[in-house]
Amino acid sequence: MKLLIALSFYATGSYQSLVGQSAFHNVSQATVSRAVGQVTKALNDPTIYHKYVRFPLEQQDRNDIKAKFYHTFKIPGVLGCIDGTHVAILRPHVHEERYFNRKGYHSLNVMIVCDSDLQIMCVDASIPGAAHDSSVWQSNPLSQHLISLAGSGGDGSFLLGDSGYPLRKWMMTPILNTTEGTPQQYYYDLHVTARNTVERCIGVLKARFRFKKI
Numbered sequence: 001m002k003l004l005i006a007l008s009f010y011a012t013g014s015y016q017s018l019v020g021q022s023a024f025h026n027v028s029q030a031t032v033s034r035a036v037g038q039v040t041k042a043l044n045d046p047t048i049y050h051k052y053v054r055f056p057l058e059q060q061d062r063n064d065i066k067a068k069f070y071h072t073f074k075i076p077g078v079l080g081c082i083d084g085t086h087v088a089i090l091r092p093h094v095h096e097e098r099y100f101n102r103k104g105y106h107s108l109n110v111m112i113v114c115d116s117d118l119q120i121m122c123v124d125a126s127i128p129g130a131a132h133d134s135s136v137w138q139s140n141p142l143s144q145h146l147i148s149l150a151g152s153g154g155d156g157s158f159l160l161g162d163s164g165y166p167l168r169k170w171m172m173t174p175i176l177n178t179t180e181g182t183p184q185q186y187y188y189d190l191h192v193t194a195r196n197t198v199e200r201c202i203g204v205l206k207a208r209f210r211f212k213k214i
Contacts, residue, residue: 005032006039013210055080055113055121055142062157068116073194078172079157080113080121081198082165084133085205087125101129111136113159114201133164137171146170160195 009032042048056062062079069078086107092099099106107129113122127136137143149157150169158170167173174192178185 002035002039005035009036010209053120053123055145059155062155065115066157069194072116073190075160075190075194077156077158078116078160078194080115080159081195081201082111082113082137082159082161082171083195083198083202084109084111084136084164085202086110086129089129095128098128098130105129109133109136111140112198112202113142114198116197118197118201118204120201133162134166137161137165160191160198162195 005027056065056079065079066077070076086101086103086105087110088105088107089099091106096106099108101107101109108125109127109129109131111122111124111127111133112120114120122140122142124136124140127139146157146159147170149155154169158168158172161171161173163173163176165171165173172191174188174195175184176188178188
């Protein structure tokens with residue numbers, strides 16, 4: 001029952017609608033809240049979380065992901081696409097200004113990295129909403145992992161990010177203000193098309209889990 005309650009809340013985003021449903025007619029709002037908290041905590045347990053959200057550490061796993069990206073978008077070396085999205089929270093009592101984002105509400109700035117199949121390989125929901133996407137990225141352990149990978153010779157792997165991220169060997173960003181018909185414009189078009197993968201991934205999350213304001 002707890003799992004059913006939690007899944008229903010994740011899908012609708014409403015405590016009240018659950019309490020009013022016939023399937024939950026004997027369930028109070030306090031019970032719903034408690035069930036959601038317990039199930040959410042269980043899903044975040046490392047033994048479960050890392051079973052489904054994991055970045056490829058083995059060379060062959062990275063090669064497989066890059067091959068799929070190349071097959072679809074014709075860009076060699078792409079290991080994933082990265083973007084940030086805001087998840088609304090209640091106004092915090094401490095350091096409120098750190099959570100007030102540029103869109104005018106309190107949030108967490110959630111970093112997401114996905115592959116070409118929209119599978120999430122890394123997510124960081126620990127950073128306050130006032131932080132810039134690049135700051136979220138630089139504070140995440142994955143950033144240091146890719147730096148170390150590149151420093152040890154690397155394998156030509158990199159992420160695709162928008163212009164809000166720093167251009168690095170392991171982070172390819174778009175070339176802005178290009179001229180039509182140039183190689184730079186060709187690269188820009190390929191980059192935008194491929195990086196749209198993570199935007200679609202976030203869109204799927206929005207549609208599937210309506211308890212978030214993203």
